[in-house]
Amino acid sequence: MPASKLPIYSALVANFLIAVTKFIAAAFTGSSAMVSEGIHSIVDTSNEVLLLWGIRQSKKPADEKRPFGYGKELYFWSFIVSILIFGVGGGISFYEGVTHLQHPVAIENPIWNYIVLGIAILFDGLSFITARREFNRQRGATPFWRAVKTSKDPSTFVVLFEDAADVLGLIVAFLGVFLGHQLNNPYLDGIASIIIGFILTAISVLLARESRSLLMGESVDITILNEVKKIAEQDSLIVKVSRPLSMYLAPEEVILLMDVTFNANSSGHDIAAAVQRVRHEIQNEFPSIKQIFIEPASE
Template sequence: MSDGGEVGESRLVIFAALAANLGIAAAKFVAAAITGSSAMLTEGFHSVVDSLNQILLLYGQHRAKRPADEKHPAGYGRELYFWSFVVAILIFATGAGLSVYEGVVHVLAPEPPQDATVAYAVLAVSFVLEGTSWLTAVRAFGRGKGRQGWWQAVHRSKDPADFVVLFEDTAALVGLLFAGIGIWLSHATGDARFDGYASIAIGVVLAAVAVLLGCESKGLLIGERASPALIAAVRATISARPEVTGVGHVLTVHLGPRAVFVAADIDFVDAVPVGRIEAMIADVEAALRADWPEIDRLYLKPVAALG
């Protein structure tokens, strides 16, 4: 798939999740007001936070497209990593924090259970909508991960939009299950504290997701190397040239999801003229970018004899 296709599919996944969450949030708040359910109110906050997160990811994607300028010569690609880190903080501070707080309040001062018919109806519709968004995210991520395992693909992904929505939708489905169980237990036992326990459980799930997203986003924000396959290709392509006697350190770092900086130390044959070195560098750059279009900048540095 081309870079443009990958970006388009990534945006489609985010828009699908955003559309689902906006409608679900309104329905959950109405159901919470009618039933007095803490778990349902928590789920409403959860959907609002998810909606805000998807807006931030779209904003980050838009900002990351800006071309390099004098102030940011390496471009703005890594700005998406900043906003994905902000998303993780929002999930933890707002989503998880409000869920646990609301649950504790409901456990300490439980309200008598009200008719849950509306709550069950909203949960069922929400599960269908969230499930549809989750399937869209799973299919998109599955196509991009290749033969890698799911967790390995998440860890190696350089585009937060690929896995943030997947994690959010998974947490949303688990949260809906917890909310449904909590409401059912409250009515089955007459003990409204189960509704509060469900809110706390939802908060714990959100906190776990936030920590995972935060760790992945932090690594990208600091700067991660390119794939081992790209590094090996750079080394092999340069080493194959007759003008080269050795390749030293190859440095790579992602400037964005699909932009890689590459620098390599090269020992040239002493008798090779400068003009030939310049032509060779141009040939190597063209060959590498033909196979690896994500290479945004390539710097080849002549060094003394290696070894």
């Protein structure tokens, strides 16, 4: 089931507006956690742009330079997004936290922080709900973590986990500002920034692992391959089909290779007709298998 772009657009708008207000609050209050959260929102905004660019590039038609199409552009940009979350979001959050611990600055009036954090939690919460609904729509009855592992559309779970990190980071930032002000302990603000860095790093590692797997090339589920084999072997001219090989080029684009043994008495014309027949039947049953290569071999 094709993914909707709505979660990406909603996250893009929310993160951009929230980033602006966070930096305004940080300028008035000097909060390290708020600076980290502002950087986090800027990184997330850039990530949404990169995901939209990846989706657009992945839909370009095949040409001489890329005969199998541009589908893996989405996987590449999703991997870049996961690296940015770690390198920019997590790294700068750690840096801000350590710097604030070395040179603590007390927050005298946290009202700006509370206002911005309240607005951010509202918008990021709505964005998270939108992403979660889209992901739940795609996964159906599949358990959550299994759906993440088996999903071939990183744009959906990347946004979902980004929004989850947003909400967690905002809660941590709120606690850092609130406790730091109430206890008159500016070190707590720096500690909150470091915790935000840990959250971003953990999310980054998870997303990088999943995106890397897709970029390297994942096969379709074994049950689908067995069905494909069964469809091919039902043809009267086919004696045996070796285990099909497959790879996802995009969320809804699969390439399939089959080594097929035809009846020894089959003519070239008969084999060509059988290949077309089998290809049509497989694509009828599994529309996502866009390219099928059948290698004939006689007994």
